[in-house]
Amino acid sequence: xxxxxxxxxxxxxxxxxxxxxxxxxxxxxxxxxxxxxxxxxxxxxxxxxxxxxxxxxxxxxxxxxxxxxxxxxxxxxxxxxxxxxxxxxxxxxxxxxxxxxxxxxxxxxxxxxxxxxxxxxxxxxxxxxxxxxxxxxxxxxxxxxxxxxxxxxxxxxxxxxxxxxxxxxxxxxxxxxxxxxxxxxxxxxxxxxxxxxxxxxxxxxxxxxxxxxxxxxxxxxxxxxxxxxxxxxxxxxxxx
Amino acid sequence: xxxxxxxxxxxxxxxxxxxxxxxxxxxxxxxxxxxxxxxxxxxxxxxxxxxxxxxxxxxxxxxxxxxxxxxxxxxxxxxxxxxxxxxxxxxxxxxxxxxxxxxxxxxxxxxxxxxxxxxxxxxxxxxxxxxxxxxxxxxxxxxxxxxxxxxxxxxxxxxxxxxxxxxxxxxxxxxxxxxxxxxxxxxxxxxxxxxxxxxxxxxxxxxxxxxxxxxxxxxxxxxxxxxxxx
Ligand SMILES: Nc1ncnc2c1ncn2[C@@H]1O[C@H](COP(=O)(O)OP(=O)(O)O)[C@@H](O)[C@H]1O
Ligand SMILES: [Mg+2]
Numbered sequence: 001x002x003x004x005x006x007x008x009x010x011x012x013x014x015x016x017x018x019x020x021x022x023x024x025x026x027x028x029x030x031x032x033x034x035x036x037x038x039x040x041x042x043x044x045x046x047x048x049x050x051x052x053x054x055x056x057x058x059x060x061x062x063x064x065x066x067x068x069x070x071x072x073x074x075x076x077x078x079x080x081x082x083x084x085x086x087x088x089x090x091x092x093x094x095x096x097x098x099x100x101x102x103x104x105x106x107x108x109x110x111x112x113x114x115x116x117x118x119x120x121x122x123x124x125x126x127x128x129x130x131x132x133x134x135x136x137x138x139x140x141x142x143x144x145x146x147x148x149x150x151x152x153x154x155x156x157x158x159x160x161x162x163x164x165x166x167x168x169x170x171x172x173x174x175x176x177x178x179x180x181x182x183x184x185x186x187x188x189x190x191x192x193x194x195x196x197x198x199x200x201x202x203x204x205x206x207x208x209x210x211x212x213x214x215x216x217x218x219x220x221x222x223x224x225x226x227x228x229x230x231x232x233x234x235x236x237x238x239x240x
Numbered sequence: 241x242x243x244x245x246x247x248x249x250x251x252x253x254x255x256x257x258x259x260x261x262x263x264x265x266x267x268x269x270x271x272x273x274x275x276x277x278x279x280x281x282x283x284x285x286x287x288x289x290x291x292x293x294x295x296x297x298x299x300x301x302x303x304x305x306x307x308x309x310x311x312x313x314x315x316x317x318x319x320x321x322x323x324x325x326x327x328x329x330x331x332x333x334x335x336x337x338x339x340x341x342x343x344x345x346x347x348x349x350x351x352x353x354x355x356x357x358x359x360x361x362x363x364x365x366x367x368x369x370x371x372x373x374x375x376x377x378x379x380x381x382x383x384x385x386x387x388x389x390x391x392x393x394x395x396x397x398x399x400x401x402x403x404x405x406x407x408x409x410x411x412x413x414x415x416x417x418x419x420x421x422x423x424x425x426x427x428x429x430x431x432x433x434x435x436x437x438x439x440x441x442x443x444x445x446x447x448x449x450x451x452x453x454x455x456x457x458x459x460x461x462x463x464x465x466x467x468x469x470x
Contacts, residue, residue: 058371076374087369090387090469099383103373131469151373 006154007068007078008186009033010055014064017050017210024050026210027064032155036202037177037187039218041194043239046207048190049084052157055188056081069154080153084160086144088132093124093143096132100150118146122176138169145176149185156180158189162196174200194234198222206230208239250442257419258439262446265423268336268410269403272343273351276399280348281392284355285381288363299356305349310342314412317342321413334415339423342409347399354395359384362391390462390469397458404451 010032017025025047032038032055040048053059054066057076065072068079089096097115106114119125122142127135132143141161148156158177162170170193177200181187191197197204201218206229214221214230225231233239250258287298319325321333321341332338362384370380385392407425414421416430424447431440 056372058368076372081372083368083372087365089366089369089383092469100373103375103379131467 006034007071008154009069010155011067012054012064013066015051015054015061015066016063017047017054017059018062024210025054025061028210028212029064030205030212030215032186032188034184034186037181037189037200038203038205039197039201040188040190040205040207041192041197041233042207042213043233044192045209047210048207049159050210051207052081052159052188052190055079055155056157076151078152078154079157080148080151080155081157082141082144082148082159082161084163086140086147088135088140088143091132092129093132093135094119094128096143096147097150100147104151106150106152114150118149121149121179122146123172136169138165138172141165141169141173142176145173145180149180153185155186155188158187160190160192162191162193170196206233208233250439251446258442258446260419261422261424261427261443262450264336264421265404265425265447266450268339268423269343269400271340272347272403273396273400275340275344276347276351277396279344280351280395280399281355281385282381283348284352284357285359285385287352288356288360289377289381289384299353302349302353302356306353308346308349310346310406310408311412313342313345314409317345317409317413333413334417334421336414336421338413339410339421342413343403343406346406346409347403350399350402351395354398355385355388355392358388358391358395362388390465393458393462397455400454401451404447 012028012030012032015025015028016023028047028051040051042048050059054061056079057068058081068077071077089099091099094115097118098111101111101114102108115128116125119128122145124135124139124142124146127139132140135143145158145161161177162173165173174196177187177189181200187200189200198218201221203216204218204221205215206213206221206227208229214225214227216226221230222234225234229239287295287302317338318333320327321330321338322328323331323333332341359381363380366384366387370383375383405425407429410421410423411426411429414423414426416422416426422430424443428440428443428447431437431443
């Protein structure tokens with residue numbers, strides 16, 4: 001185990017991101033603290049992906065500030081992200097993980113053990129030597145999870161990780177997320193699957209048009225939404 | 241068809257003069273491709289990954305240099321290496337080294353331009369993932385070149401094709417000296433002008449066969465590699 005430093009809590013204040021004249025995030029103020037997964041929901045274009053990129057340190061806000069565990073340098077010390085469409089390096093599954101381990105500064109002598117552990121965590125032991133790009137969609141998502149976990153993150157960001165997967169593959173991913181969260185890793189995930197938000201969410205953040213509309217514990221959010229938009233969204237009505 | 245028959249006889253008889261010519265051609269062109277790769281791959285990758293003023297201009301020039309006329313390169317190298325030229329003191333005009341230098345100049349823009357394109361495409365694909373893993377600039381280049389290695393083989397082959405086929409540069413800086421700087425292409429030019437068509441045709445056949453064989457080997461290597469690396 002490496003240094004016990006953490007990126008938590010992540011404190012966003014007044015985060016605004018623009019692309020030209022378009023405002024993608026509009027003054028998002030949100031604290032992400034340790035605990036069960038935080039789930040971002042909201043219609044397409046709400047700004048979920050952009051928010052995750054800001055939290056990862058990949059997108060620079062045009063206004064506002066973000067602090068990771070009392071540091072404001074964006075060094076990705078103990079953060080990792082799985083993009084909605086992860087890109088596999090043109091190497092074997094095991095080599096993809098080895099690459100991430102190397103990037104995270106894990107000594108080479110430990111690679112073999114770490115790779116075996118991570119592959120078994122995501123259930124890909126049998127596919128270690130397979131070219132990563134020849135894996136199925138669900139297998140690639142699981143490998144991407146393993147690769148992110150290779151960084152030994154204290155915060156794991158997941159962007160619609162099950163969006164294009166069938167129920168079995170989705171369940172496999174959700175089981176991994178539960179296991180990871182159970183180990184104390186803070187998961188922040190976006191999803192358009194409300195069932196998934198209920199199943200995994202500790203707290204829920206509803207976004208719409210670049211703003212946070214409502215934030216609360218999952219049980220309360222789904223049982224007694226405070227805003228009309230949350231009620232409508234939960235009821236499956238279209239937010240426009 | 242009598243020309244073909246005598247050319248074939250020459251090849252099959254294992255004429256040592258012929259084999260010396262073939263050997264020198266391969267040494268010169270393969271050395272030039274190796275030198276050009278050492279210069280062109282890092283250069284192309286660097287241009288692919290950096291943004292600077294005048295970058296578009298550099299790319300246009302690089303692409304244009306792919307079509308450098310060999311005789312002009314030959315002339316330039318000749319002037320540089322001739323006794324009164326800036327590099328005249330090396331005394332390597334009319335040697336294989338001079339030929340390798342000329343072909344390196346011809347091949348480097350091809351490898352650099354194709355590397356730039358290949359690495360830039362891969363960079364667009366990898367950018368987010370590498371940024372998320374905090375990969376620094378040097379490691380980035382290494383990763384992209386390594387992962388693009390099978391596509392870059394195409395650039396090397398294009399470079400080899402150009403080097404193996406050209407006659408204009410090496411005939412000027414090499415001088416086509418029998419037994420010393422004579423290659424397949426310069427010999428073909430000479431024999432044709434002398435009217436010795438059988439030898440010219442024989443060399444032409446060998447040249448084409450070599451290019452085909454090298455491409456086939458590279459293709460096989462690429463297929464095998466891709467099967468294991470994806
Ligand atoms: N680089 C960009 N340039 C212009 N518009 C963008 C850019 N990135 C995202 N957007 C827009 O910002 C909005 C929010 O995008 P995104 O964060 O991907 O939302 P979500 O993940 O919730 O669907 C969308 O309307 C999208 O089209
Ligand atoms: Mg999105």
